[in-house]
Amino acid sequence: xxxxxxxxxxxxxxxxxxxxxxxxxxxxxxxxxxxxxxxxxxxxxxxxxxxxxxxxxxxxxxxxxxxxxxxxxxxxxxxxxxxxxxxxxxxxxxxxxxxxxxxxxxxxxxxxxxxxxxxxxxxxxxxxxxxxxxxxxxxxxxx
Amino acid sequence: xxxxxxxxxxxxxxxxxxxxxxxxxxxxxxxxxxxxxxxxxxxxxxxxxxxxxxxxxxxxxxxxxxxxxxxxxxxxxxxxxxxxxxxxxxxxxxxxxxxxxxxxxxxxxxxxxxxxxxxxxxxxxxxxxxxxxxxxxxxxxxxxxxxxxxxxxxxxxxxxxxxxxxxxxxxxxxxxxxxxxxxxxxxxxxxxxxxxxxxxxxxxxxxxxxx
Numbered sequence: 089x090x091x092x093x094x095x096x097x098x099x100x101x102x103x104x105x106x107x108x109x110x111x112x113x114x115x116x117x118x119x120x121x122x123x124x125x126x127x128x129x130x131x132x133x134x135x136x137x138x139x140x141x142x143x144x145x146x147x148x149x150x151x152x153x154x155x156x157x158x159x160x161x162x163x164x165x166x167x168x169x170x171x172x173x174x175x176x177x178x179x180x181x182x183x184x185x186x187x188x189x190x191x192x193x194x195x196x197x198x199x200x201x202x203x204x205x206x207x208x209x210x211x212x213x214x215x216x217x218x219x220x221x222x223x224x225x226x227x228x229x230x231x
Numbered sequence: 232x233x234x235x236x237x238x239x240x241x242x243x244x245x246x247x248x249x250x251x252x253x254x255x256x257x258x259x260x261x262x263x264x265x266x267x268x269x270x271x272x273x274x275x276x277x278x279x280x281x282x283x284x285x286x287x288x289x290x291x292x293x294x295x296x297x298x299x300x301x302x303x304x305x306x307x308x309x310x311x312x313x314x315x316x317x318x319x320x321x322x323x324x325x326x327x328x329x330x331x332x333x334x335x336x337x338x339x340x341x342x343x344x345x346x347x348x349x350x351x352x353x354x355x356x357x358x359x360x361x362x363x364x365x366x367x368x369x370x371x372x373x374x375x376x377x378x379x380x381x382x383x384x385x386x387x388x389x390x391x392x393x394x395x396x397x398x399x400x401x402x403x404x405x406x407x408x409x410x411x412x413x414x415x416x417x418x419x420x421x422x423x424x425x426x427x428x429x430x431x432x433x434x435x436x437x438x439x440x441x442x
Contacts, residue, residue: 109292113316115333124331126316130290138290144318144331146285146294146413146421147393162289163417166392167345221333225315 112209112222114141119217125149127222129188137185150177154185176216184211184220252375260372263379263405264362270406271358277302277407279428283312288418300425302357307439310353321441322350328441337441345389352390356399356411357425368397378403380410392416406430 114127129139137154150164159182161174180199187194187201188209194201198215209222255263278301285294298312308322321328327338327346340347348367355362362370367390368383380400385391393415400410407428413421 109290111294111315113332115331122334122336124318124329124334126294128287128290128292128294130292140287140290142285142287142294142419144296144312144316145320146283146419148287148415148417148419151289151417166389223332 111225113225115219115221115223117219117221129185135189152177152181154182157186158182159185176213176218180211180213180218180220184209184222252373255372255374255379260370263372263401264370264381266405267359267362267381267401274302274358274430275304276432276434277357277428277430278432278434279425282424282426284422284424286420286422300357301434301438302354303434303439306354308350308354308357309438320353321439322354323439323441326441335442348387348390352397356397356423357408359399359401359408362399378409379405 109128109130112127112129114125116123116125125141125143127139127141129137131137135155138151139153140151141149143149148163148165149168151162153160153162159178161177161181164174164177183196183199184201191203193203199211199213201209201211203209207224209224211220211222212218213220278299281298281300283296283298285296286292287294296312296316297314298310300311301307301309306322306324308320310320310322312318317332319328319330321330322340325339325341327340327350329336329338338346340350351367355365362381362383365383367387368385371382371384373380373382378401380398383397383399385394385397395414395416397414398410398412399408400412401407402409407430408425410425411423413423415421
């Protein structure tokens, strides 16, 4: 019984580990088409990132994780679930999440990221003509 | 030992609440849905506030947003998020406008199958109409401690790919929708609670204007 209670305490401790969650309004411009949504990014103290992109109505577009310089795209909504879309998203997200903590403009091959004076973060993929604009929402929550 | 008993009791109560849903017979279901349909048909207009809670499985996090809704029979709807983001969905007949802080998009619903279905879900979720003869869903009605609710299973491929089920909870007098719960295939759940609902109120036509 004592070991069981110890296990429960340990699980509770792990559950209460603080993660910083930041919410963004996301605007994706893809070859003249515009898609908007909400992007939530959680960073653990170990610098692992877990995030999600949902529509304003709450429907999930996809989840993503980022660790050791690599991004994974998970649970992609059926209409976007094509290998070439997943590949572009994975690489664009890896570039964004690599540069997000530094908060400095950066360029790498056909990708660039800019931190605008109004607080927006703009990432351009010139190869596929995609632009992502992340506008931070005015609240940050501890989990 | 006392703590263990308390935990067991709490667990028992939670399980009891979860299981205390009784599926109605086909006849009972028909009767309930007819009452809801009658109320929905009688409401020429409706306005309310809403609170949307998105429970994200992967992030173990909840996202809260709030807004206002206006509806005018037969097919005018304004669904507007006011906090923490500005986003407005306007449905006016066959036209839809999606407006965010940085983008405005007009869509012809007739030419977009997916949007036609989404618009129908929103309209029916708000009014409770068309539940008894839904072409998009298989509907089951349950009675729980919170009252009656309809559990809708999508029939069509496009919706099946997104939703496991949608639950619509009615107020005790079966005249209005109180909560809509959307359960996604990924395990995420979105709960929309409608509050301060008023029916038969005058609503300015400008609110449904699609530019």
